[in-house]
Amino acid sequence: MATDNANAGGFGEVSRVRGIVFEYLSFGASVFGLVALGVLLVYVSIDAFDLANASPEWLLTYFLTLVVPFLAFCLYSANDSEVTRRALAALGGGLVAVAALFTAIEAVVAPIPRLNWQLAYLFVVAAPVAAYLAYVGSRGRVAAVGFGLLGRLVGGAAIGLAVGTLFLVFDELVWFLAYTFGVVPAAALYAYGRWRAADRAATAAIPVGLVGLVTAVFLRRVVTVYPSDLVIYLWTIAIPVAAVGAFLVVDRSGRTVGIVVAGLPLTVATAGGFLAAGAGLSAPTVLLVLVLAGVPTAVYVSRVIEVGDGIVGLGLPILLAAGVAAGALIVEAWGVPAPDPWLDLGYVTEAPSRTPEEAGLYPAIVGSVIIIALVAVLSFVLGVGTSVFLEEYTPESGVLGSLTRLLQINIANLAAIPSVVYGLLGLGLFANLLGFGFGTAVTVALTLSLLILPITIISAQEAIRSVPDDLRRGSDAMGATRWQTTKNVVLPEAMPGIFTGTILALGRAIGETAPLIMVGAATTVFSAPSSLFSRFSAMPMQIYAWANFPQADFRYGVVAAGVITLLVILIGMNGTAILLRNRAERGN
């Protein structure tokens, strides 16, 4: 009885006010931040694409030819009547709500600059609905296939462009020799070793490759006759990529499919390369883009057809291309005013200019891409090396242990030093003392690598530390040397974490201006760099320079286009790195 009555009045209440207040405050703060960023991005894209001057008819046309088919595609893939109903309700209700709210605000409060209700509808309702539907749809097989295909096309083309860009400063003739005398023999030895289970051949691959590379550098000084660029790229990049593609499918789908998967993109790319030369485009770049986009696409298509599920999804790129073409035709025939975007083909392929209409970002894009590539390699190698040394090789106690701890504290502090100071260091060390020149790619890349090195090291250490000790002991007990344990067990397990840290750090490096100014990088250069030691600029520098121009067109349109380009390249780079990381995670 007594126990029954003790709780008869309930258990009382415990106050949760502080927790609830905290929850809503932090929620409010993050929503505010996101909305502010969203509004900024909306205005930047309106400026970059001149959407303020888009007529409602123009918007309607593309909405009908591009957005609606895309939404329908996603809905078809999701194949869920509930989702369809909700999407239609959101699109319809949103239309009424946005239009009413927009007119009300304009009438009562103040006119909203450079925005009309149709645009607001696109950004506030259509874009989120499209993103949501893309997400829901991609859980269905059809849209998953469609996005997979689109990703390979776009990603492959982007990588092709990036590789083409790198060869602007790296000597393709050295690469040709190194490939012919180093990479090919080494790969052949390795393949033979694996095939015949002859480990000695496989082990010999690396020394043979190194000897080949040294030979190549030496031969470059002696040999004077080389095949044409197109042949070089065909032999050193296109054919191996196609061979890898064929190798990937031949096991499962047989020899014919393998030949088609390798041969078709190769033929198209070669033809494209020849035609490009006639059309005044860079033949190697066209070849690289077509091959690097074509082979993965062909492999993917053959896989999808093999599996036989969601084949309809392969139509997505065609659907979108047809939508763009139809929109253009209708707009042309209808004669409605179309926007004149700042961010167009000319903007990304031409040099800066005094007139806003002709201004281009090309040299700065090339500069940034080269720097990112160099910084990624440098900071990754140095960061992983240092963190492995600190985590796996240094003792925890004794004099060396104290020294390591001191080093550790210093690295943590280095991460907090302002970037201007690193700029100063780069100026003194790389530009002056080592004589790499003011504002050259080498100086800037080394400076930026130094800048992000502490972050890379710390995050890599964190990743290495999170590998369970059980695994290390297991490997040690098998009679593995420290190095074997690190290479075979610790690094593969830590790699995803290391990638994440490097991606974040690279994101910081690509946007830096202060250290670039300090080491004397130019704000504006008029031609793409032709070597690692030529003067060059980076995107943030160029954008910063334009932002100070007197003409409003520069400060709004051209700068906005630059910001969008920078963001797209940043997101593309991070996306690729994240995909790589997820691959590494699944590989385990």
Added chain:
Amino acid sequence: MSNTSSDTTGDESLITTEVETGSTQRTPARTAVAARDLNVYYGDEQAIDDVTIEIPEKRVTALIGPSGCGKSTFLRCINRMNDMIEVCRVEGDVEFGGKNVYDDDVDPVALRRKIGMVFQKPNPFPKSIRDNVAYGLKIQGYDGDVDERVEESLKAAALYEEVKDQLDSSGLDLSGGQQQRLCIARAIAPDPEVVLMDEPTSALDPVAASKIEDLIDDLAEQYTVIIVTHNMQQAARISDRTAVFLTGGRLVEYDDTPKIFEDPEEQRVEDYITGKFG
């Protein structure tokens, strides 16, 4: 050893399971591992106190004793895994194949290649089953047929039938018992001379544990097995010789398994085995 399990009456029998020790009838064995005047310290704390022991070749030797009495420490002395612990100091000799493993000219890495080890918690690498088993072969640069060796080891670890269709899937996708057998396969793949096991079945259910016990029996045909266990029945069932450690890292009694379990010399050992203390 005069007693057999059928002779003992209910009162005298110290443990309730049958003691099956047919394997002790084999020819007398040579010594595989021996410790002489072994003392181990962690900092100032002594974990092994003056242990001298000779462990026979191709037999199962069980190490039993209460928690913290230094069984794992002793095991780690044999393959010098104690070297990894910075505060650990070893004095005395541990002989393996007649050679003191703590001599200056012994490379611990080379030593460990001759001694397999299985841990208490299954710790397969996050790699495919095949790569897990082939790990030792790979790091030792084995140039025979790796796949064949992988298959043999998996068969010896009684795992092959269960995983033969999924050799390329991750070792982490297996059940706990399968993972432990995978670790055993991994330990024996490079064909070591001694297999050390530190409570290999303590994290497993009785069915999985009994599979591993059967396996240990078979392993003793080829390998010297030294196993730490807290399970008296297990020690009695699978081992030929039993060493009893008691608190402070002292080796109190070391004899043929039936003798230890039926008629120990020391009262303390009897108390420990019957669960009166420890």
